[in-house]
Amino acid sequence: MPNILASLSSAGNALDVFQQALNVIQNNVDNSSTPGYATQTLNLEAQPLVVTGGLTGGVAAQGLQDSRDNYAEEQVQSQTQALGFYTAQAQATGTVQSFFDVSGTGGVPAALNNLLSAFSAWSVTPDDATAEQTVLSSAQSLAASVNGLANSLSGTSQQLDTQIGSTVSQINSIATQIQQYNQQVLQSTTPDPGAQAQLYSALDNLSQLTNFTTVTQTDGTVTVMLGGGDPLVIGNQVNALSASDAVATNPPATYPNSPPSAVITDSQGNDVTSQITSGQLGGLLDTRNRVLGSLLGNAQQQGSLNQFAQTMADTVNQILESGTVSTATGAAAGTALFTYDSSNPTNAAASLALNSSITPGELAPVDSSGNSNGNANQLADLGNTGNAAGNIDGMNLVQFLAQISSSVGQENQTATTNQTTQQQVVAQATTLRGQVSGVSLDEQATNVLQFQRAYQATAQVLTVLNDVLDDTMNMMTVTT
Amino acid sequence: MPPDTAIAHLERARSGIRQALAQWNAADLEQVEESRELLVAAAVDLRVFETAVGAGDVPHTAELYSTILAVKQEVVQATRVVDTCVAFYRGLAARTGDAPPVYNAEGHIEEEPAGLEPEVHA
Numbered sequence: 001m002p003n004i005l006a007s008l009s010s011a012g013n014a015l016d017v018f019q020q021a022l023n024v025i026q027n028n029v030d031n032s033s034t035p036g037y038a039t040q041t042l043n044l045e046a047q048p049l050v051v052t053g054g055l056t057g058g059v060a061a062q063g064l065q066d067s068r069d070n071y072a073e074e075q076v077q078s079q080t081q082a083l084g085f086y087t088a089q090a091q092a093t094g095t096v097q098s099f100f101d102v103s104g105t106g107g108v109p110a111a112l113n114n115l116l117s118a119f120s121a122w123s124v125t126p127d128d129a130t131a132e133q134t135v136l137s138s139a140q141s142l143a144a145s146v147n148g149l150a151n152s153l154s155g156t157s158q159q160l161d162t163q164i165g166s167t168v169s170q171i172n173s174i175a176t177q178i179q180q181y182n183q184q185v186l187q188s189t190t191p192d193p194g195a196q197a198q199l200y201s202a203l204d205n206l207s208q209l210t211n212f213t214t215v216t217q218t219d220g221t222v223t224v225m226l227g228g229g230d231p232l233v234i235g236n237q238v239n240a241l242s243a244s245d246a247v248a249t250n251p252p253a254t255y256p257n258s259p260p261s262a263v264i265t266d267s268q269g270n271d272v273t274s275q276i277t278s279g280q281l282g283g284l285l286d287t288r289n290r291v292l293g294s295l296l297g298n299a300q301q302q303g304s305l306n307q308f309a310q311t312m313a314d315t316v317n318q319i320l321e322s323g324t325v326s327t328a329t330g331a332a333a334g335t336a337l338f339t340y341d342s343s344n345p346t347n348a349a350a351s352l353a354l355n356s357s358i359t360p361g362e363l364a365p366v367d368s369s370g371n372s373n374g375n376a377n378q379l380a381d382l383g384n385t386g387n388a389a390g391n392i393d394g395m396n397l398v399q400f401l402a403q404i405s406s407s408v409g410q411e412n413q414t415a416t417t418n419q420t421t422q423q424q425v426v427a428q429a430t431t432l433r434g435q436v437s438g439v440s441l442d443e444q445a446t447n448v449l450q451f452q453r454a455y456q457a458t459a460q461v462l463t464v465l466n467d468v469l470d471d472t473m474n475m476m477t478v479t480t
Numbered sequence: 481m482p483p484d485t486a487i488a489h490l491e492r493a494r495s496g497i498r499q500a501l502a503q504w505n506a507a508d509l510e511q512v513e514e515s516r517e518l519l520v521a522a523a524v525d526l527r528v529f530e531t532a533v534g535a536g537d538v539p540h541t542a543e544l545y546s547t548i549l550a551v552k553q554e555v556v557q558a559t560r561v562v563d564t565c566v567a568f569y570r571g572l573a574a575r576t577g578d579a580p581p582v583y584n585a586e587g588h589i590e591e592e593p594a595g596l597e598p599e600v601h602a
Contacts, residue, residue, distance in 0.1 A: 435507040452569040461519040469552040
């Protein structure tokens with residue numbers, strides 16, 4: 001009789017265990033679309049059977065095991081961070097690019113060409129009042145066009161600041177979710193699959209916004225650190241970020257009155273901007289501080305648009321002021337055509353204006369040697385290749401403007417290409433994550449090697465393709 | 481070789497590279513092999529084109545140069561995708577103890593790569 005009871009008990013236990021296994025399967029089915037959820041299996045273990053010793057055998061449940069692979073998770077998160085960066089960068093640089101007319105038929109380049117044409121027409125008839133008036137109106141249009149571009153770019157800076165603030169809020173909100181998970185872990189003795197799914201979903205969302213690393217502590221809590229190691233979440237503490245604008249003072253500012261840069265600080269006020277190099281926030285900061293900084297200036301640079309405005313105004317004014325309004329003895333000296341805020345080199349573009357007091361008759365076509373149209377000719381030549389007057393970095397004013405447009409276009413093109421490529425990379429990393437999840441890598445070592453060799457073989461063919469294309473381009477005499 | 485024929489080789493190579501990238505599926509060995517074969521065929525076409533350029537059969541126009549540049553950009557794109565997979569599996573191999581040996585400057589096998597922690601399921 002005892003043996004029959006033992007058998008019934010063993011069978012009863014087994015039914016309980018298999019019921020648990022069915023519950024786990026049902027839970028997997030129910031959560032098949034839950035973000036962050038990983039399929040789980042119930043580990044079953046055979047119980048010892050010793051007929052003479054009273055051990056009844058049977059089966060026992062040995063806890064849940066989920067199919068998530070931390071390595072694969074990190075790979076996907078890392079690639080998602082890069083995608084977030086390129087996506088934000090492509091969108092933001094696209095907005096910046098839209099303000100530049102690459103065709104040269106509109107915007108600042110067209111306004112500059114009109115002014116140079118007006119100088120040229122004036123050099124033919126230096127005493128003609130209509131030609132003088134055209135010079136003044138063209139100069140006014142150029143100033144307005146430069147102001148408009150500077151204001152549009154400043155507006156973009158403000159829009160990016162708003163987006164940066166919103167992204168920081170999202171990061172803090174996710175950090176709070178992770179902190180709540182940690183609190184739950186500290187209060188509970190067994191892992192909760194639902195809570196874990198929420199954690200991984202939160203980490204996936206966070207990876208779109210910023211770069212970070214995670215460490216699972218021995219107590220089961222997850223520590224999240226920004227790229228440079230500054231903690232965002234430790235245990236039940238959140239080190240919330242905040243966004244602000246400031247002129248950098250370390251190293252000391254060369255242009256203390258420059259437009260401020262976007263700064264991210266932690267809850268202790270530490271500047272962590274340099275730690276954010278990826279994710280959406282990284283892409284926004286890059287465009288806001290680096291791309292727009294190079295155009296509008298920041299603590300360390302004047303900004304190429306300001307360089308253009310100041311150099312153009314100084315060169316034109318210097319030529320006009322060095323001459324006289326006519327060839328008559330005692331004729332009045334020329335008057336400056338442009339004004340700008342000379343106290344702040346990073347405000348030159350926004351403050352560029354036609355000299356409000358100048359009249360057509362105060363334009364000085366006569367150069368210092370007494371040539372009746374010497375100055376007008378010099379001004380008309382400013383856009384000619386090889387003319388050293390008004391050069392910036394070895395380029396004349398027209399070339400310098402074209403170079404600004406070109407570099408902005410290049411930024412956008414590179415970001416867009418990187419975004420497209422990164423979308424494919426993320427798709428592949430996600431596929432690979434799915435492939436290795438729930439698989440014992442020790443048992444699959446042969447497969448791992450097979451895939452590795454197949455990829456390497458493909459990579460070698462791509463190297464050959466790259467080399468052949470390089471050789472072909474080197475053989476071609478046309479390089480543009 | 482007539483210029484049109486040479487340029488047709490370039491276009492066919494470009495098409496093959498695009499197709500290889502479009503059907504690349506890192507989780508399917510068969511498709512990985514098909515992509516590789518497409519790339520090998522593209523390499524053969526590019527070699528023919530390169531020879532024609534070297535022989536002066538093809539006019540060196542700016543338009544053609546930018547087409548080659550665009551093909552190169554697509555190769556760079558494909559390389560980044562494949563490199564991601566290589567890096568992913570190199571990491572996996574290191575974890576299973578099957579990482580390839582590391583060679584020093586003299587060509588001798590260095591110490592085995594430091595073993596990573598065994599796979600731990602959360």
